[in-house]
Amino acid sequence: MMGNQFFCLKLLLAFYLSSCHYVSVAHTENSxxxxxxxxxxxxxxxxxxxxxxLFDGITNKDLLDGTQVQFMSTKLQKYLCAENGGGDVVVANRTKPYGWETFRLWRVNESTFNFRVSHKQFVGLEDENGGSKLVATSDIPTNMETFQIVRNDGDPSRIRIRAPNGLFLQATGETLMTADYEVSTWEDSWEDSDPSVFKMTVLTNTVLxxxxxxxxxxxxxxxxxxxxxxxxxxxxxxxxxxxxxxxxxxxxxxxxxxxxxxxxxxxxxxxxxxxxxxxxxxxxxxxxxxxxxxxxxxxxxxxxxxxxxxxxxxxxxxxxxxxxxxxxxxxxxxxxxxxxxxxxxxxxxxxxxxxxxxxxxxxxxxxxxxxxxxxxxxxxxxxxxxxxxxxxxxxxxxxxxxxxxxxxxxxxxxxxxxxxxxxxxxxxxxxxxxxxxxxxxxxxxxxxxxxxxxxxxxxxxxxxxxxxxxxxxxxxxxxxxxxxxxxxxxxxxxxxxxxxxxxxxxxxx
Known part of the structure; x- marks a missing residue:
């Protein structure tokens, strides 16, 4: 009997001590x-x-991921636009830029990018079988949606855009953008009349x-x-x-x-x-x-x-x-x-x-x-x-x-x-x-x-x-x-x- 009482006392003491420890820990934390x-x-x-x-050493640091840009054809004086905000062709017929005329950059390297449109599709060539028409229909960027921005040394806002087929985009008309313009070094002019030249506006307040x-x-x-x-x-x-x-x-x-x-x-x-x-x-x-x-x-x-x-x-x-x-x-x-x-x-x-x-x-x-x-x-x-x-x-x-x-x-x-x-x-x-x-x-x-x-x-x-x-x-x-x-x-x-x-x-x- 005494043994059982002693055992019970030990249990009570252990419980008391553990309770004190719990209260102590809780009090310490809540303090x-x-x-x-x-x-x-x-x-x-x-x-x-x-x-x-931290960003000072980045080349083209104004063209980071997510930066919003707009492109105006210098020949047509019209802005590129993803019709319907995406899922359709890309045209060059807008006199003023709004949402559909604005593209978000996904940076591949310092000069190569994907262009994401309002409804989250990516700009690309129509198909891989020689098609040169520009569309915004892909949900995932592949090589066909990857473009190089070539900036003019004297005026970096004047650009050309090289498509994945190696040729440059040109505004052949207000309702058709194609990637079939060839630029050679001896004719590399940046005149407004050149259909492959665009004026790029970087919306600086959007730079992430x-x-x-x-x-x-x-x-x-x-x-x-x-x-x-x-x-x-x-x-x-x-x-x-x-x-x-x-x-x-x-x-x-x-x-x-x-x-x-x-x-x-x-x-x-x-x-x-x-x-x-x-x-x-x-x-x-x-x-x-x-x-x-x-x-x-x-x-x-x-x-x-x-x-x-x-x-x-x-x-x-x-x-x-x-x-x-x-x-x-x-x-x-x-x-x-x-x-x-x-x-x-x-x-x-x-x-x-x-x-x-x-x-x-x-x-x-x-x-x-x-x-x-x-x-x-x-x-x-x-x-x-x-x-x-x-x-x-x-x-x-x-x-x-x-x-x-x-x-x-x-x-x-x-x-x-x-x-x-x-x-x-x-x-x-x-x-x-x-x-x-x-x-x-x-x-x-x-x-x-x-x-x-x-x-x-x-x-x-x-x-x-x-x-x-x-x-x-x-x-x-x-x-x-x-x-x-x-x-x-x-x-x-x-x-x-x-x-x-x-x-x-x-x-x-």
């Missing part, structure tokens, strides 16, 4: 909340606006500068060194030390889907980013910080933006991409589940224009993938940019350990164009505070302001104005139950550069 974090943007997922010099453009622009021989040099220098352990010493307790690290294929990701992406992410976890643990792994760029692009590594600005992500995207989350969860630094995995950054039911299906599967490897890491679901931030609240209530991510900028809307300093601050204190409160419910997910910055549309603002603006945001966003993350830690623009903001006393929290 980090709400987070005071920063995004390590432009590190493992390129955003060219944050460091334009993301990871795809950078790596494909440099090509396989150069891209690997460019990226590795950037990864090794842009963020170092000293930066984690700086962040920790200045009161930040977490980082949100954007990653691309190709990281799960490291060290040999599909072209044009290059290997090596996974080892860099491993380093980040090591540095975070050493300096007492937490890590949010944020799937910023998904296969097919969830929003068509450069920061999603879109090739040409079209959003392709949808139901068919869910299995591969879940596989990426599964890979990341399995790799970092046992790291003391992991606090959360974000399933997708800033979806926009995606089917809501497909997004919910993915979030369910992504959540399950994370939970397969860890019960303690939070799972972050980003609100769709084009919908009410509360649209996912009823759905998110069905999960435990879930966070809703919203992004707040006083920039990307005309409503901020004419606001002065005080109006911007009042907008934060009233509208943003009210919206955040409506998202924060007792039986709902935690809330997270995953991106915000000290930049705005006010021009000529003083240092004191910037300080008041950032302080107003810190005060409001600190009410988010999971915390906030500033965009970004570094960048060429000072007010997007938290390190610079801290060093120059623009930012306090």
């Amino acid at each position: 980090f909340l709400p987070l005071k974090a920063v995004n390590l943007g432009n590190w493992l997922v390129t955003e060219g606006w944050m460091k334009p010099s 500068k993301g990871e795809y453009q950078l790596t494909n622009g440099y090509g396989p021989d150069k891209a690997s060194k460019i990226m590795r040099d950037h990864w090794n220098k842009y963020i170092t352990e000293d930066d984690f030390k700086f962040m920790s010493e200045n009161g930040l307790n977490a980082v949100r690290i954007p990653v691309g889907w190709w990281i799960a294929k490291d060290p040999t990701p599909p072209k044009p992406f290059v290997g090596g980013s996974l080892a860099v992410l491993d380093n980040a976890f090591t540095w975070a643990q050493k300096h007492g910080m937490k890590v949010i792994v944020d799937l910023h760029a998904v296969q097919g692009s969830q929003n068509g933006q450069p920061h999603s590594a879109s090739r040409d600005g079209y959003r392709e992500w949808g139901e068919s991409y869910i299995p591969d995207t879940v596989a990426t989350i599964d890979f990341l969860a399995e790799r970092y589940a046992n790291s003391e630094s992991l606090i959360a995995i974000e399933l997708m950054n800033e979806p926009q224009g995606v089917n809501l039911q497909s997004l919910k299906s993915y979030y369910q599967a992504g959540y399950d993938a994370v939970r397969k490897h860890t019960s303690s890491a939070y799972v972050i679901m980003s609100s769709p940019l084009d919908r009410d931030p509360k649209v996912l609240l009823p759905f998110a209530r069905g999960f435990s350990g879930v966070v809703m991510d919203v992004h707040y900028y006083n920039l990307f809307s005309n409503q901020f164009s004419n606001m002065n300093v005080q109006q911007n601050i009042d907008y934060i204190k009233n509208h943003r505070a009210s919206e955040l409160a409506s998202l924060t419910t007792s039986n709902g997910p935690l809330t997270f302001v995953g991106e915000w910055s000290g930049d705005w549309k006010v021009r000529g603002a003083s240092k004191k104005d910037f300080q008041k603006f950032t302080q107003a945001q810190v005060k409001v966003y600190s009410r988010a139950t999971f915390g906030w993350a500033y965009w970004a830690y570094k960048g060429d623009s000072n007010y997007w550069n938290l390190k610079w903001m801290i060093e120059n006393n623009y930012f306090k929290f």
